[in-house]
Amino acid sequence: MTAPGYVFVDLNRAPDPEPVWKRCWFGREDLWKVFWGWFFFGHGVILGCSVGVMTLGMILGFATNPASLNAGFAGMATGATLLVLAVIPYGIWCGVSLWRCAGNCINQGWGYGAQAVVIVYAAAILTPLSKLFIDW
Numbered sequence: 492m493t494a495p496g497y498v499f500v501d502l503n504r505a506p507d508p509e510p511v512w513k514r515c516w517f518g519r520e521d522l523w524k525v526f527w528g529w530f531f532f533g534h535g536v537i538l539g540c541s542v543g544v545m546t547l548g549m550i551l552g553f554a555t556n557p558a559s560l561n562a563g564f565a566g567m568a569t570g571a572t573l574l575v576l577a578v579i580p581y582g583i584w585c586g587v588s589l590w591r592c593a594g595n596c597i598n599q600g601w602g603y604g605a606q607a608v609v610i611v612y613a614a615a616i617l618t619p620l621s622k623l624f625i626d627w
Contacts, residue, residue: 500535513582517588518595520593520595522596525589526589526608533581534585541574548569549563549564549567552564552566566618589608589609590606590609592605
């Protein structure tokens with residue numbers, strides 16, 4: 492026991508044995524952390540970065556050929572392609588993590604709600620993709 496007025500700080504504390512992405516993937520994280528921290532705000536960060544990267548690609552496209560609108564569109568399309576390649580693994584990780592962590596809450600109604608969000612999220616992504624492949 493420490494003396495009154497002193498605070499014990501353990502500088503030799505061992506770090507968490509497992510990274511947060513792995514705890515979420517295997518369903519060992521609290522539902523609210525996965526939903527609000529990774530699913531909701533994480534997608535907000537992804538959206539902000541995607542707008543920035545597409546704008547940067549468009550500006551770089553215009554910088555290479557200022558007289559052509561096609562150069563700007565090509566730069567924006569390149570930025571969008573790179574973002575899709577980054578967003579797909581993140582979306583899969585978020586959906587699987589949210590589904591697996593749905594049982595880690597006090598009220599199971601929130602878990603069912605989180606699983607419904609995952610179903611709507613997957614349908615919103617897969618519906619346009621299926622139409623794209625059917626028309627192709």
